[in-house]
Amino acid sequence: MPETTTTSRTRATASVAAILAESAARYPDDVAVVVGDQRTTYAELWSETLAYAGALRARGVTEGARVAMLVPNVADFPRVYYATLALGAVAVPVHALLKRREIEYVLRDSAASLLVCAAPLLGEGAAGAALAGVDVLTVLAPAASADGDDAPDRLEALAGSSEPLTTYVPRDPFDTATILYTSGTTGQPKGAEGSHFALLEQVNTNLLTTFDMRHGDVLLGALPLFHTFGQTCTMNTGFRAGATIVMLPKFDGDSALAAMVDHGCEIFMGVPTMYMALLDAATRSEDRPSLRYAISGGASLPLAVLERFQQVYGAPVHEGYGLTETSPVATFNHVGTPPHPGTIGTPVWGVDVEIADPATAEHIVLLPRGEVGELVIRGHNLMNGYLDRPEDTAAAIVDGWFRTGDLGTKDDDGYLTIVDRTKDMIIRNGYNVYPRQVEEVLATHPDVTMAAVFGVPHELHGQEIEAAVVLRADATVTPEELVTFVSTEIAAYKFPRVVHVVDALPLGPSGKVLKRTLVEQFSGQAEPATAS
Known part of the structure; x- marks a missing residue:
């Protein structure tokens, strides 16, 4: 031998x-x-x-x-x-x-x-x-x-x-x-460690079964590349496909619209604030790019904004969901399947997304379909952990599932819907109020371009509901009229008692509204502000 x-x-x-x-x-x-x-x-x-x-x-x-x-x-x-x-x-x-x-x-x-x-x-x-x-x-x-x-x-x-x-x-x-x-919504920002495998597998999954992106496509690179959405979905995925990326060093609606028209962009990726800015730019220009489709993420896109964008730009909007810790895409309204507006789609290939009991911290207890709970994620897209923070990592990844801190539901067809952040939920007189539902109503008003709903401390009610809105330049609506407008659309315990008109909403790196900043700014104010 x-x-x-x-x-x-x-x-x-x-x-x-x-x-x-x-x-x-x-x-x-x-x-x-x-x-x-x-x-x-x-x-x-x-x-x-x-x-x-x-x-x-x-x-x-x-x-x-x-x-x-x-x-x-x-x-x-x-x-x-x-x-x-x-x-x-x-x-x-x-x-x-x-x-x-x-x-x-x-x-x-x-x-x-x-x-x-x-x-x-x-x-x-x-x-x-x-x-x-x-x-x-x-x-x-x-x-x-x-x-x-x-x-x-x-x-x-x-x-x-x-x-x-x-x-x-x-x-x-x-x-x-x-x-x-991470954006540090609680405490100091934490460094999420992304592995070569997770980032490469995310790109391959995007191209094979999630996006419709091809060699020769032209993408608008307006999302900040320092953030996971722009870095992975636009840059890494775009380069992997052999696409051309038209980069904007600084985003504004007019420049973005002009760049898409001049360079023949076929795919637009953005956060909700970018969609709102492009709708505003469309009121000043008749030019339109030949978009094949658009992708929204980073925060929930109000349904009224989604519908207006599709009408004005003639392109379907596919909304997805993810986090820095998940590389980022976890769910998506997959291109090739008609999108389900108002949902974040279904899990991407190789990734499980379920709804768990948010009150059980030490284990993952999955809830039946249709119940509201915390979105939890497992799969090839998870980070290695938070840099030098083993306790934070252990609290975030439980039984192999990443706890997102987002509340949502999953229907019998597997489509997921975000209700709100657990930390953003308002409890007024013992009733749960989800700000996103109220924001959706405000977004339907023709004078409102952006809206954020938040809770401020209140002696009698525990928390009171307030809203901050950005209005169109030619708007005539008053804060009191907006309160009345919302109160006719939703239950009495849900509508904001005060509406603040502001020049701009405070935004984090992913385009999410920093509601803690609004809470700090407006807590204790008896009367609505008319400017900020």
């Missing part, structure tokens, strides 16, 4: 950087990114990414290191993102509107070794990095601006003098690829 030898089993490897590398090999001359008049092909983008990776390596970035990036929606975002991943390092995108102390927190909490910061954001970015003791490289800075002794080194210049990588470094599939910080 021949002598046998024992060898260690070779493990599988993976890298999110392969998304760009593979498409650059398949579609080298196709346009990957459009920013204004500048067009970058897949081959150019991957070559520049490998050059950036060489520069980061020369600056000391090694496998497993955390690289923070404060970059808007321009071609340098994917360059830095995929360069970091190509090195086997971890990308830590930072919200572009954070202030220095908030940036310091993210840098310290993530143990970032370096911050890559766009020159226009250096005011807060460099200050936050200095507080955290983190080195800074800059992009988008004119060459002449680097003359000062205190100016950060330019990544572009460093790339020109460093040896580029030739390919990406393979990683274990469950190694952390990204650390994305």
Whole structure:
């Protein structure tokens, strides 16, 4: 008998950087990114990414290191993102509107070794990095601006003098690829660790059975790329398909409409506030893009807004649901199946979404179909956990299910409907009031563009229901008339007793309204505000 030898089993490897590398090999001359008049092909983008990776390596970035990036929606975002991943390092995108102390927190909490910061954001970015003791490289800075002794080194210049990588470094599939910080609706933001496997499987699931996205499609890249929705659903999925992404460094309805028309965008992805802004822009322009369909997520899209958008833009809206912790898509009104307006669709392939008893914290107790409870999720899309927060991770992932904190129902056909956040639910005189139901009514008023309903402390009722609304420029409705309007549509214990007219609603990074900010602003006010 021949002598046998024992060898260690070779493990599988993976890298999110392969998304760009593979498409650059398949579609080298196709346009990957459009920013204004500048067009970058897949081959150019991957070559520049490998050059950036060489520069980061020369600056000391090694496998497993955390690289923070404060970059808007321009071609340098994917360059830095995929360069970091190509090195086997971890990308830590930072919200572009954070202030220095908030940036310091993210840098310290993530143990970032370096911050890559766009020159226009250096005011807060460099200050936050200095507080955290983190080195800074800059992009988008004119060459002449680097003359000062205190100016950060330019990544572009460093790339020109460093040896580029030739390919990406393979990683274990469950190694952390990204650390994305939650919006911190309770306590400090937590860093959700996304694995290479979860992010790649999300992209493949999006393309195979969820979205209708093809090689050559043109997408509007208006969602912020530092957030999971834009990063995974637009950028990673778009590049994996070989699509062209038209990036907007800063979103507004007029610019977005013009960009979609000028570049022939076929797919729009946005959060509800973007849909409202596009409807407003449509009142000033007769131009319309040839959209095949639109995707909404990040927060619940009021049914009245969805119907108006479909009428004005002639494209079906497919609403889905997910979280940073679920990579993000967990459910969707799958393209190819007529959408069920008002629902978030059915679970995506390989993912289970059920309704559980929110009062049972230590175990998952599933509820029968039709009952209101907490959405819980399990599948290939779950994060590795919260960075250095084992107790928070254990509280969030119970019996293999991620507890979302969102209340909803599941019908006999498997379609899920969000009722509200558990923390946003209002209890008035012992009755549960779900703000989303009241917001849906307010959204049907022709003078209302945005609405948020929240509860404020009240001695007699426990909580009182109030609303903040943004009105159209030519609106004539009064707050008192809006109270009457809602009171005729829903039960007496549900309608807001006070309506505040504001210039804008406070929004988090995903486009969700920060209701805690409204509660803090309006608690104790006896009379409705007419401006904010």
